[in-house]
Amino acid sequence: MTDLKDLQKICSQTRRDIVRMVHAVQSGHPGGSLGCTEYFVALYHHMMDYKAQPFDPDGKNEDLFFLSNGHISPVYYSVLSRAGFFPVEELATFRKLNTRLQGHPTTHEGLPGIRIASGSLGQGMSVAIGAALSKKLAKDDHLVYSLHGDGELQEGQIWEAAMYAAANKVDNLISTIDANGQQIDGSTxxxxxxxxxxxxxxAFGWDTVHIRKGNDMEAVIAGLEEARSKTGKGKPIAVIMETAMGAGVDFMAGTHKWHGIAPNDEQLAAALGQLEETLGDY
Structure with a gap:
């Protein structure tokens, strides 16, 4: 576990990584990545029990995380690298041909920390349920976490999975919804x-937790700890986490316009001016 001030410093560096990665190739999704920074940092530096090295794709006897809305890969890659899964310097290869850090996470490149290919929205909850049931069968008491966009909930497979999880009492699953109210075409x-x-x-039989300040580290940790306390009681847990798309950079915050747009040189400089370099840029 990491203390609050250090977690906040990691958030600042993560946001620097995000805008720099997307700017370098003029491609990617900064908005949702910036909005979910506190969640990812809290998960990998405070909540989850895991081993970064050597990376075990099966994840036996450790907590697992599955990213369903795979387009927010910049925040995922930054946090994985800063948590020791692969060298931070590799962030410079984001979205370049024949590298391991593709725009949407994939598995055939063998990037440590990535257990599923994601990006086709609506599928991640089904995978997380399968992993959670596998842990139950293996008598492994660790938890499975997943993250979903609120726009992603418009996919029907989400609700088939939600119904299945409740009916089968998948109570070692914590699925978080990034409720930023934005998607690629506008507000949800x-x-x-x-x-x-x-x-x-x-209504589908889940227990729920509401994080109303999803860009406040203390609130995120408190919400995730509350969710963890509800596991093992016969119901899957859904965390409704309110965030601002583009959080941390004033001109990107609260709008869908930065869903999949890269900053230009001037915008990058403005963004970095708002974000302290705390761990060293790659």
Whole structure:
């Protein structure tokens, strides 16, 4: 576990990594990555029990994480590298041909920390359920975490998986919804309003936790710890985490416009001016 100030420093460096990676190749998804920074840092530097090296793809006797909305790979790659899964310097290869850090995570390159290819939205919860059930069969009491975008909940497979998880009492699963209210074409309310996400999961038989300040490290940790306390009680756990897309960079925050747009040189300089270099740039 890492103390709060150190976690916040990691967040600042992670955000620097995100904007630099996307800028370097003028391609990628900075908005959702910036918005989920506190979640990823809390997960990998405070919550999960895992071993970075040597990396075991099977994840026996350790907590597992599955990223369903794979387009936010910049934050995932940054946090994995800073947690020791692979060299930080490899972040400079993001989205370049024949490298391990592709725009959406893949498995055939053998990048440590990546257990599934993701990017086709709606599939990650099904995978996480399978892993959670496998742990139950193996008498492994570790937990499985997954992350999903709120726009991703418009995929029907999510609700098939949610129904299955509740019916089969997959109570070692914590699925977090990044509720930033934005998706590629605009606000989620404008594209396809979903009403209360918590009410939907509860209707499907899940227990829920609400993190109202998803870009506040203390709130994220408290919410995830509450979710962990609810495991083992017969229900899967859904964490509804309210974030701001683009959080940490003022001109990117709260809008869908930075979902998949890279900053230019001037915008990069402005963003980096708001983000302290704490661990050293790659």
């Amino acid at each position: 309310d404008d594209v396809l309003a979903m009403g209360s996400i918590a009410a939907k999961f509860e």
